[in-house]
Amino acid sequence: MTLPLNVGETRLLCGLEAQQALGAAFARRLPPASVLFLEGELGAGKTSFTQGLVEALGFTDSVTSPTYALMHLYPAPGGRVLHVDAYRVRDPNELYEMDLDDLIRGSRLSVIEWGERLYADYPDAPILRFAHVDAQPEVREVTRVR
Known part of the structure; x- marks a missing residue:
C-alpha cells in the first residue's frame, strides 16, 4: 500500500483544513478492512484528521472524538468506519469484550x-503520531511511525 507518508516521514500541517486533507488522502489509499493507529497528545489533530478521512468515504454528518463513548461507527457509502478512543481503557480485553474484532472485520x-x-495484534497497521508545534498554535506535526 502506498500511503501519503512513508515510514519515518514527518509532515507539517498548517490548520484544520490541512489535517483533514491528509485524512482524506489516507482514506483514498487505505485498502478495505484496514486498521490505522493514531497517537499524540490531546488536541494534536487526531480527530481532525479522522474527520477528513471519514468525510472522504462519504459520511456527511458530524465526526467527533469517541473519548467518552469509546467508539463511534460512521455508516458511509464507501463502507462503515469504526473510530475508537482507547485512552480510558486500562485493559485491551475490555475492547475485545465489546466485539472489537468483529467490528473491525465489518x-x-x-x-x-x-x-x-x-499494536501487536495488528502488526501491519500504520501508526501516525501527531504533535503540536511550539510557538505555532495552528501547526501540527504528523509522523508515520510504522
Whole structure:
C-alpha cells in the first residue's frame, strides 16, 4: 500500500483544513478492512484528521472524538468506519469484550486512537503520531511511525 507518508516521514500541517486533507488522502489509499493507529497528545489533530478521512468515504454528518463513548461507527457509502478512543481503557480485553474484532472485520476502515496496547495484534497497521508545534498554535506535526 502506498500511503501519503512513508515510514519515518514527518509532515507539517498548517490548520484544520490541512489535517483533514491528509485524512482524506489516507482514506483514498487505505485498502478495505484496514486498521490505522493514531497517537499524540490531546488536541494534536487526531480527530481532525479522522474527520477528513471519514468525510472522504462519504459520511456527511458530524465526526467527533469517541473519548467518552469509546467508539463511534460512521455508516458511509464507501463502507462503515469504526473510530475508537482507547485512552480510558486500562485493559485491551475490555475492547475485545465489546466485539472489537468483529467490528473491525465489518468495517471499511478502523481508526484507533491511543491504541498502543493493540499494536501487536495488528502488526501491519500504520501508526501516525501527531504533535503540536511550539510557538505555532495552528501547526501540527504528523509522523508515520510504522
